[in-house]
Amino acid sequence: MTEDNRFLQVYDLLYRFFGPQEWWPGDTRFEVVVGAVLTQNTNWSNVSKAINNIKNNGLLSFEALLALPIDDLATLIRPSGYFNIKARRLKNLLLMIEQRYQGQLDLLLQDHLMTGRMNLLSVQGVGPETADSILLYAGNHPIFVVDAYTHRIFSRHQLLADECDYDSIQESFMSALPLESALFNEYHALIVRLGKEYCRKSKPRCECCPLNGV
DNA sequence: CACCAGGCAAGTA
DNA sequence: TACTTGCATGGT
Numbered sequence: 434m435t436e437d438n439r440f441l442q443v444y445d446l447l448y449r450f451f452g453p454q455e456w457w458p459g460d461t462r463f464e465v466v467v468g469a470v471l472t473q474n475t476n477w478s479n480v481s482k483a484i485n486n487i488k489n490n491g492l493l494s495f496e497a498l499l500a501l502p503i504d505d506l507a508t509l510i511r512p513s514g515y516f517n518i519k520a521r522r523l524k525n526l527l528l529m530i531e532q533r534y535q536g537q538l539d540l541l542l543q544d545h546l547m548t549g550r551m552n553l554l555s556v557q558g559v560g561p562e563t564a565d566s567i568l569l570y571a572g573n574h575p576i577f578v579v580d581a582y583t584h585r586i587f588s589r590h591q592l593l594a595d596e597c598d599y600d601s602i603q604e605s606f607m608s609a610l611p612l613e614s615a616l617f618n619e620y621h622a623l624i625v626r627l628g629k630e631y632c633r634k635s636k637p638r639c640e641c642c643p644l645n646g647v
Numbered sequence: 648c649a650c651c652a653g654g655c656a657a658g659t660a
Numbered sequence: 661t662a663c664t665t666g667c668a669t670g671g672t
Contacts, residue, residue, distance in 0.1 A: 652669100652671090655667095657664100657666085658664080659662100
């Protein structure tokens, strides 16, 4: 190997440092989809409470949530924050699946990757990170999920330019790495783990960051 | 007390 | 096109 592939080097380093992260938490594909919307700008412990509220009421299924009045859904997901807007976003997503995929999540997940992605992005409230999280973690598609940590960590370590947008960051990773869902799954989870523990927004730089020296 | 979390869309100039 | 603001709970 003569190529200087820092993206792969960082992955190997993080995997050795943290080990496997076992993402995405959730028992079913549908639960992953719900979690993907609820976790927008919100920490997972709050999302977990919201999902448990849905489960405890026996409502964690496509049909049950589609039939549930929006205000009732908002009440259930209250702990996840932004509960009114997230209830609307979940409903929008379920309606798209109802209209374009006969109400079958699996048909969306089995559709051609870029067709499914476009349909997800057409939903009000589903942006690129939410769409890609669904495609990767529920659909097992090889697409790289970019988040705020990805930008912060890699720009701080000068592996990405500060002004990169979502699509350009995603392209940087996907052109440098083998297109394997298992790799993208673990890599994104490792980035979130690193960000939480070593790359907080308020801290200018972390002396003990495992990436120092890469 | 301030700050932030596994974003996104609408409003403004 | 490029900023800014609203959305909102719960943990540190």
